[in-house]
Amino acid sequence: MRFLPVSLNALLVELSDLDQTLALLASLQRDPLPGVEELVPAARTILVRFRPASVGLATLVQAIAGRNLAPSAERGSTLIEIPVRYDGEDLAEVAQRLGITPAEVVRRHTGSEYTVAFTGFAPGFAYLSGGHPSLDVPRRSTPRTRIPAGAVGLAGTFSGVYPQASPGGWQIIGVTPVAMWDLDREQPALLQPGYRVRFVDIATLDVESETDTWAGASKSAIDAPDSGRTRDALAPEQTALQVRATGLLTVFQDLGRHGQAGQGVSASGAMDQAALKAANRLVGNPSNGAALETVGGGLQLQSLGETVVAVTGADAPLTLRTADGRQWSPPSHQALALADGDLLSIGQPRAGARCYVAARGGFAIAPVLGSCATDTLAGVGPAPLSVGDLLGLQPSPAGAVVSEPALPAADLPTLEQEVVLDVVMGPRTDWFTPEAVASLATQRWQVTPQSNRVGLRLAGDMLLERAMGGELPSEGTALGALQVPPSGQPVLFLADHPLTGGYPVIAAVAPYHLDRAGQIPVGAWLRFNPIRAFEELTPAAAPGDAGTFRDLR
Known part of the structure; x- marks a missing residue:
């Protein structure tokens, strides 16, 4: 196990492979650690969010390091069958890349049973592992701006189904009429971690009406204005x-x-x-x-x-x-x-x-x-x-007291003054060149008009260049993460950020500056102040308290 800093209230545990990740996840779910608030598993990592007031970082690292990573023999009892119409626009390209026919791609995709390893990217999106070992294809070099709901795709060794229309870079081999996400269900997400999944070629099924047999396209979870608004x-x-x-x-x-x-x-x-x-x-x-x-x-x-x-x-x-x-x-x-x-x-x-x-x-x-x-x-x-x-409006409860007037925050960001945000370096600082790590803090960054509740898109004169190439397997992302896409211009993740991401995170804004980050207007200039240099954590050397970080100013 590697332990990588994420923020003052989060760390990333990196493991060798998916089996070890699932074994550690099962252990932490069976026997929860005090102070841990949330676990976000991914292909080779688990993001651990915790309460610093309840557990010290050294104690947490030590406790996780002592867990048994022996794979569990247990398998989920729930089997979900997903009918697929195999006419995806990337099917022929996938077949050509693998040196087989499109029909053989379908045969291999339907011939194996999958397991929901973890979820992320979007509500109801499940990363499915365990398919035919030959179905290992990279993401598209240029993601599509819109993939329809129900699209069935491949990326690396994973299969997945897009629960709603969205951008995406997976290789699309078909589409299913089954809704992956529906708020009318007791569990809106059809696929839950640990479920078994089998894909079925819809052409082999004898059905009179797909619409009557399966749920239609995935229902949006945002409520349209209803009678409560009239x-x-x-x-x-x-x-x-x-x-x-x-x-x-x-x-x-x-x-x-x-x-x-x-x-x-x-x-x-x-x-x-x-x-x-x-x-x-x-x-x-x-x-x-x-x-x-x-x-x-x-x-x-x-x-x-x-x-x-x-x-x-x-x-x-x-x-x-x-x-x-x-x-x-x-x-x-x-x-x-x-x-x-x-x-x-x-x-x-x-x-x-x-x-x-x-x-x-x-x-x-x-x-x-x-x-x-x-x-x-x-x-x-x-x-x-x-x-x-x-x-x-609801009636006010008896005894509710209206508070005295308050003062606005003293440090609200403006367009005229640079906004300084403290950051914790990690978890993927080592993916970047020393010059990029230095320029993150030495240059100023402007908030672009493309910013929103998902994140602040930033522009700086010096791009953040990587020292390591290749794809980073999707991993959990924290509120305040500074993710760096191939453009080299960072994105500061805010309240509506995705649960997982596939670009390296160079640093994360300290939790006590997140409210300030949420008030930064478009056009403002930022500077980042690292309060802790990047250093891999070890059970013996982790700081004794998650709040005691060396100030590097």
């Missing part, structure tokens, strides 16, 4: 906020949906979690309640009935206009009592990028997989707001 859904005397303008993007967010890695779903959640908690406290809600997250200016909400709201996060001007035309600028970061017909508008932020709007009692919105967070990449959670939506 006036008819409001109960008598129920108050609400009506959306008059949405701004660039306004979505529901809470603290995220943790513990869903087994279905390929990452946590998502508010980009600035301290601001979300503050907004809820100001109106007397539990700090983990759902609030609105809006980027930039432009959101307008009209009160239907008497409501109490609070706006936190970015330093943005507010405007309140009454039904009879009076208008003034109330302060943010305090509770605001709105009368029936009052219109609250949020202007363009002077500092920061995202505002949070909480309403007393909380929004009457149904959670998805235990959370109201909208994951814009995975397509999980309530739909983004649309003009005209009615956001019903």
Whole structure:
């Protein structure tokens, strides 16, 4: 086992092969370690996220190093058969590459039983191991911008099925009508780690109607605006906020949906979690309640009935206009009592990028997989707001106390000043040249317009060049990871980042700077401050406390 630093609350365990990875995963699941919050397995690694207040890094490394990696003889009892129409656009190319006919590719693909090794990339996407050993093909050199839902593909020794339409670089050999992801099922992901899978050539089956026999294309997990967004859904005397303008993007967010890695779903959640908690406290809600997250200016909400709201996060001007035309600028970061017909508008932020709007009692919105967070990449959670939506409010609980006014964060990012983010080097710093490692910290990086909740796409004068070539097997990625694609320009992963990734991560933003990262506007300049040099961890030499890192400034 190798132990590689990821962040102050995460480490990556690298193993020799998939069998060892699954053996360690089984051991950690059978006998969980105190303080470990989540395990994200991949082809040869397990990302371990832990609570530094509950377990020291040295203790954690020592405990994992002592686990038995002998393969388990147990096999899953659940067998899923997936019918496939083998007419994929890469089938002929795969056959040519392997020196066999397309029919032989189909025969080999359907002739072996697979096991769900791990999940990631997208909700319901499972990496299937154990197929015919000859079916070992590289990813496409140029990924496609759109692969349809149900596409069956090969990459390396793995097979997989795309649960929804998305970009992708796997070699597509067919398509299935079976939905890999459906929120109407008790377990939305059809394929769970440990399940056995067998592919069946649909041409060999005698069926009258595929549509009647199997589920159709994968259902999007983002809810379309439903009856909960219309006036008819409001109960008598129920108050609400009506959306008059949405701004660039306004979505529901809470603290995220943790513990869903087994279905390929990452946590998502508010980009600035301290601001979300503050907004809820100001109106007397539990700090983990759902609030609105809006980027930039432009959101307008009209009160239907008497409501109490609070706006936190970015330093943005507010405007309140009454039904009879009076208008003034109330302060943010305090509770605001709105009368029936009052219109609250949020202007363009002077500092920061995202505002949070909480309403007393909380929004009457149904959670998805235990959370109201909208994951814009995975397509999980309530739909983004649309003009005209009615956001019903729940009654405020008895005894809830409206908090005193607060102050906005003192270090909100602006376009005028460079933003400094502390980073922990690793886990793949050694994949880059010494010059690239040095330039990560010595040059400044600009946030490009392609940035969003998935990540900040950065541009710098000096590209981060690799010292190691070849493909990196997909592995778990942490919130705040700085992943470097072949372009050499890093991407800073934020709340909606994918659960796993195939490009090396040179460093990760320290957890205490993640809220600041979530407030950085497009066009701002960043600098990265390494607080710990990259060094492989060993059971004997791991730091005694995950929070005690040498400051390299």
